[in-house]
Amino acid sequence: MVSGSERKGAISIEHVRRVFDGENGNPVVALQDFSLNVEPGAFVSLVGPSGCGKSTLLRMIAGLDDPTAGVIRLDGKKVTDPDPERGLVFQQPTLFPWLNVHDNVAAGLVARKVYKERKSDVDAFIRLVGLSGFERSYPHHLSGGMAQRVSLARVLVNHPKVLLLDEPLGALDAFTRMQMQDEILRIWKEEKITVILVTHDVDEAVYMSDTIVILSPRPGRIQEIIQVPQKHPRARNDEDFLHLRTRILESLHFAKAPEPLEYYI
Amino acid sequence: MATDVTKSRGTRSNRLTSLIPAALFLAGLAIHRLLPNQEPLSKAPAFTFVLAGAAVLLLVIIFLSLPLKKLGQAYSYRARFISAVAVFLILWDLVTQKFALLPLPYFPGPDKVFLVFVSDWKMLLKSTLYSARLLLLGYAIGGGLGLVSGIFMGWSKRVNYWLGPILKIIGPIPATAWIPIALVAFPTSFTASIFLIALAVWFPVAVMTSSGISNVQNAYFEVARTLGGGPRYLVLRVAVPAAAPSIFIGLFMGLGTSFLTLIAAEMLGVKAGLGWYINWAQGWAEFYKVYACLIVLALLFSGIIKLLFIVKDQLLSWQKGLIKW
Structure with a gap:
């Protein structure tokens, strides 16, 4: 299912600034001079307090929002509009309730008028997210986790170079969330795709990503970039994991005074 | 939507109650044919056909619903309403044709109204x-x-x-x-x-x-x-x-x-x-x-x-x- 070998997915964010109009005319700076390079096939998490502009950044990469200043490029090409090569999964599945699972997944192919040639992809991606047998079900019959899988398949069927995840697991229960994390990692490896994940779950960031970008509170700026050297599959509770977790929390000013390690185990 | 209502009711009494609507139409037929009229009946007995036809149709439905359970359930759910329709037709016949309680020509009897479907x-x-x-x-x-x-x-x-x-x-x-x-x-x-x-x-x-x-x-x-x-x-x-x-x-x-x-x-x-x-x-x-x-x-x-x-x-x-x- 991975399209040709020329697949890339390098993102460069160059001095991006985003200012919103505030309530009483005062401009609100959501992002301030933000620069970041993401290698093709990387898994990068953006972590930061609410309102630090991480979702805004993701929307700008998706092309749904424009930077006030600065440029975002994908493989050297300037991002101006939404494009299926940059797939975005929202926090809410936002499936089209009038389409069944199969047609929801096929929506992108229909929109781009390539459904006939690529029909078999739809079933392949439904299988990939483990929903075979649910093709004819309508969204209101699906659980939150299933719906989010469908929305993932709906994006992947377009063979995006970049997968943008905007807290996609935030609305799920803890057990489903862990299951979905493993599934996304599996798809990331199979599809050799660049992933940018926005989350405020530090554990999720440490468990999943190669690179964690910590943003400062508004206006959003890069506070620290942390590399996660551990190979996948990772343990969720070993010493390295907890060490990294504590370090990130400290960086976010969330961590309290250091506590004994046993507390966590 | 009808099934839950009918299921909660007993099946024994259903046999008998299912005959009530047909019986009412036959009663209406008897009243219509036997009671003296204030207004002469039309040459083509339109209302007679309506009542007899309804009674026959209901009996056919009851007969068919012996093998067809779904039809039987739908019918027994509607049976009380059909009975009310039969009662209404009887009353209509009584207050117009039989006892002339309503002023004419504004409130004609059922025979005259149903005749239109034949004559016109x-x-x-x-x-x-x-x-x-x-x-x-x-x-x-x-x-x-x-x-x-x-x-x-x-x-x-x-x-x-x-x-x-x-x-x-x-x-x-x-x-x-x-x-x-x-x-x-x-x-x-x-x-x-x-x-x-x-x-x-x-x-x-x-x-x-x-x-x-x-x-x-x-x-x-x-x-x-x-x-x-x-x-x-x-x-x-x-x-x-x-x-x-x-x-x-x-x-x-x-x-x-x-x-x-x-x-x-x-x-x-x-x-x-x-x-x-x-x-x-x-x-x-x-x-x-x-x-x-x-x-x-x-x-x-x-x-x-x-x-x-x-x-x-x-x-x-x-x-x-x-x-x-």
């Missing part, structure tokens, strides 16, 4: 077809224009700027108020009536379509854009289906206003159709024809509404429980 069926059928044609043309034109203008208004701020106020100011005028103007502005009363019905349908359909489309969650459009959807896809494959429940309400409201306008237009201008038939029968003080025509109207209009709801259930199966019919 050609005229009734012709009127029904005329009305159906007028309604279909007017509704199709008005509904189509309502959909198109509603979609444009809901989608484009610029279109809404120009069309919105017109819709809001002109739309609420009942279409029947335009009758004098329509009759002079159009070459024939037929085209004038089509215009009036189309106008009556256009308003609710355009309003509900445009409000439905402008209320579609922005998230759907964002998803569609990131999936590669162009403007055409966004309008036809996202906005319209997302607004479909609202559009359907507009189509339903438009059906109501179209019935009203149809009858009013036919009464005032057109030379054929069910509205014209009512007016014409009234002119000759043939009120039994008015009642017969009302029965046709009831069947025709409720049938059309049923049809709309069947279409709706097909299209909106993803969204249950909008309006029940």
